Amino acid sequence: MPAAGRPRPAHGVADWPRGGHRSAPERPDTLPDGRPWPRLRVVTIADGSEVGLADTLASVLAQAYPEARHDVLPAGAAIAEAFGTEADEAGAGHALILRAGDMLAPGALVALALEAALTGAAAVAGLRVLYGETVLGLDAASLRGAAAGDDALPSGSEILFDLARVGRAANLAEPAALWAQLAASGAPLARIGRPVLLQRASEPPASGASLSIVSLTGTGHRGGAGIAQRRLGEALSLAGHRLAHVALTDESPAAAAEWADRFPRAEAAIRDFAPDLVIAGNLHGATRSLDILGRLRSESPVAVVLHDLFPLTGRCAYPKGCTRIVTGCDAACPTPDEYPQLRRGRIAAEHTRKRTLLAGAAGPLLLANSDWTAEQARGHAPGSAVARVALAFPTGVFAPGDRRGLRHRLGLPGDDVLILFSAVIVDAPDKGVADLVAALRSVAGPGVGFVAIGRLDDPARLGLPNLYAPGPIAEEADLAAWYGACDLHVTASRLETLGQTPIEAGLCGTPTLAYRATGLTSAVIDGVSGRLVPEEPGALAAALKDLVADGAARQRLGAFGRITLESRFSHAAAAMSLDEALTGAGLLPPRAGRVRFAPEMLARFALAAERDGGSGGTVDALSPPFVRRLRRAKHAVLGRNLPFWMRRGLYLAARMRGALRRAERLA
Template sequence: MTNAALTDAAPLSPPAHGIADWPFGPAVPGLARPASLPGGRPWPRIRIVTLISAEADVRETVASVLRQDYPALRHDLVPPGEARSLVARLRVDPGIDYLLWLNPGDLLAPGALIALALEAALTEAKAVAGLRVLFDTAVRGLDCPAFTEGSGGAVLWARGGLDAAALPDANGMFDAATAWSAIPEEARRFIGRPMLLHRLKAAPTEPDGLSIVSLTGTGTQGGAGVAQRRLAEALALAGHRLTSIALSDRPEAAEWTDTFPQAEAAIAAAGPDLVLAGNLHGATRSLDVIDRLRRRGPVALVLHDLFPLTGRCAHPRDCGRAAGGCDAACPGPDEYPQLAPRRIADMHARKRAALASPAGPWLLANSAWTLARTRELAPPGSVAEPIRLAFPTATFRPGDRAALRRRLGLPPEAVLILISAVIVDGPDKGFHDLRAALRAVARPGVGVVAIGRLDDPGRLGIANLFAPGLIADEETLAAWYGACDLHVTASRNETLGQTPIEAGLCGVPTLAYRTSGLTSAVIDGVSGRLVPVRPGALAEALAELVADPEARARLGACARIALESRYSPAAAALSLEVVFRRHGLRDASTRQSFGPAMLGHFPFASVRQPGATGTVEAPSSPLVRRLRRAKQMVLGRRMPLLVRRCLYLAGRLRRSLP
């Protein structure tokens, strides 16, 4: 039990620790601890054990525990000689659920216990590890020591999962490495957020990173481009050396272009240890460039969509041709990414040959659904690996909702429903279902915020509509998210779904269909609700959530905690580190570490990293919007081959002019 005399002692000076709000800032507005676990279960009971001795000053350690605001906690301060017997008793004590060994001098980071306990409860893991912030007079970096030897103060241990062989020795030393390795890999979890601060006795070693080329088709704008950029940034924070290269700036030529001399020469000059490719179909309809690159060294292909696995499309939906062989009978050759029907069968065969070749690219799947679909569609022998995407968790954060609404000119008392996509009324976003659900709850006091391209807002048929259009600045986008009460999507074809995660990080729950990668992006009952894909299901659930502010608040609070742990830049880098080690790019004994800037990607840091700008194209002019609407009235959203050829020739002519 905590010693009150230690708690009341004056803090040490200088304040190079979390207790004096360094390196952390004030509490994040709008981020409250949920009263219970999802479903109403009480928070698990945690017992913390810290050694005391004449040499160890534990005042800051104790104060960091008291600042956790955790509802079911006891902190034991024990001399070294009593540690072994105490932990032995705690291992079999039914009055506790989890044990945390906190070394004297180490400090718990803000909200650490809530984050660890939530992940443990959701996954039933026997051990959950977090990151350490390494400091002396300044932050020197972050690491995840459990990758190699475990760390008593960086792991939450389930009472029944702690191995007896790892009990403290006669000197009170806890063998965390033995305890960690004794737990099956599937019963261990990492969360990508700081759990504690560890005071350094010597300068940390610099990360020995890889040289990595992040390769895209035409750049990093738009949903998949943004996801690729964020992955590259996460790897740079993990000490890797990143070079970003785009294949082309000629999207109109993608259907007829398979070679990229300048880009391929730049990659060869970089001599990377790995090419991390993604979202290539804006520049080419083939994987020929991937086949050439893999002959020089390892290539990983991030599946932001399923284009690499089909003859043409990004999402085969219910079409069965992708499994048996795409051909000229493709139902949508004029839909983006378009390809002339007579070329589809050959293109599919070429892609499969590239994927099945010796030392072929690793296929990186961003959700459980995408991993399963990849194993179904990829040729035998293809390597498929799960990874996490990275999100700017300091930029997308809860805020003061009332203040945000005043700033954005939104009604202060209305229930605001958010819909968000690069193209809101795009064919893959379930626009008709979405419109029906929104109309079903439309009434005074309920408004809709539509973020993204919506050429004809009148198509929604919503009176209380706020449509800021495309937002290219992440800080501004996060403000719009945070001003809303609920996010809803009717999409059925997502390899993951970035908008539900961005909304959840802002404390806004998501309502979505229980399908595709959305089953990973929305943790049902935790960060939102999933409903079956049937007529009326979305409207029914939306009406329930609009009428239940307590449910929205509970889901929003849990969403922020759970999604930060799983989709921070650190979580993404850790997931890729597993892949690198499995394929021999990194030594298994190397401790994963991050630069000091990684701390700034969490909202409780005193100095936060700024959000990105230029994430989407500039809004179209009124003339372009009118022309686009006219084209859709005549041709729909398809682009006939003749029109595509004309655009290609026009592009060549434009570039040939002085």
């Protein structure tokens, strides 16, 4: 919120451009690979009236980017001459052109320069915030360039150009046109999903093309995949699309999932909404089949978010090295009683139906949240359309805080090195808990503490001293406080299509140590937001010892992680990636102009004067002691899997409860 007695700024950014700013990123002295930060040349074109020029100058000065040189040139000046070898005394390698009255957003130069260094792009563009008496909207350049007349305002001041790639004789006076030329030529371009420019406008921008979309899930928005699906829906709504949410368990209980493949009420509701697109994800909590998508696609295009690999297999979420997926899953499945369970005799038929659906001429678009997931989709669903998208994270909620203050608030030791590990079910075998505990025990001792976030029925079994286990945390803001209070986040999982906890931790300035495996290679940017180690015995423990002993390395990784992950995984970044995916699949008309966002998008960023507070109810609350004891007893006797007789019993019990409720309503 704005400070007491201080009016909210029209551009929506707190205390800007004069005064300190809470979201200004910490900037290490060098780039992640040790190179110096690139030299930048910022040129402001003044029109002689000097209206707004003071704000422009203040916003550039407040960037705290010492390698930047800023010059003010009169309108009509030959900008290209300013970048000649004699005039360009700073030897700048990158250039950004402003107009008097434009303001760079907090941390804009750092974010643009870091992305340019990491990607080697010819140009990097960020978000533009348009404002009048209040925020009017946000937008971003299209990777397909700009259409004539698309933007009545001068644009391009949100783009950083690499002079070595575009040439010093390029027409930098028209940066939007130069961006379009680069796009047409196939030059590598990059966008970051965070505001870099504040520009005054007289009226709201024209809205872009929008769709009516149904977000279809099995169990709604709880748990990791449910949270990811909800956040993608938020991103689409903020991009102007109309969203409706349908959860199959509102009609059929989760206990019936192995036997349920028809959902007449849900399908009727979707037909009544008449969507332009159905985006499905995490269906296996309510059904072991994709047949509903086959029925829906006859009336609406369908896309499937690959939160796991269930849509590609006969029944499992991850093959775990099983090669049967290559020739066709069948009754020889080694894990039919693992969730999502399915009787052996039904596996082959389900896999065949899935492959037929995915490879059909009107098959669903597969949305992959990491490079590894996209590779798996192309390999195991040949003939399918696959597009890479970014998941959305509330970067204004998951943001660095005062670490010492957070520890005091949460009752954590002020000076210990605190190592956090987190999952919906902390000790789930698929999270590599045995490897994780072995690595953690190797660094246990005075001055080292551990924090476990998530369901953990028996913390004592881990054998970790100084362990803090608050259980599941349903409020995003509370979860961010725990991330921000810790020094390091560790995961030993090898089975992730992406891995959301490393990104949430990194946004809070806490780096992650993980295996170089599966989608984690996209969630953890090695040497930038954390460290990846080979899947070898002892590798995790050795790297953990190094990071526990090296506070400077942790701080450096935390700073880079915050900057990069905000740029790549914000709601705006997710919306831009979905726009590219849907346009590429022909579900949106080809866009040569700007991608538009609602004014409310700004509240998703930490720099906003009024931030979105995040969501609650994201995971189930801690079970009562009796339930935890009962679950431990079941694990001791039957293990974690559910045999068929138990699944059938739970199903029959759920049907009986449903029948009794219906009878009560009729009575």
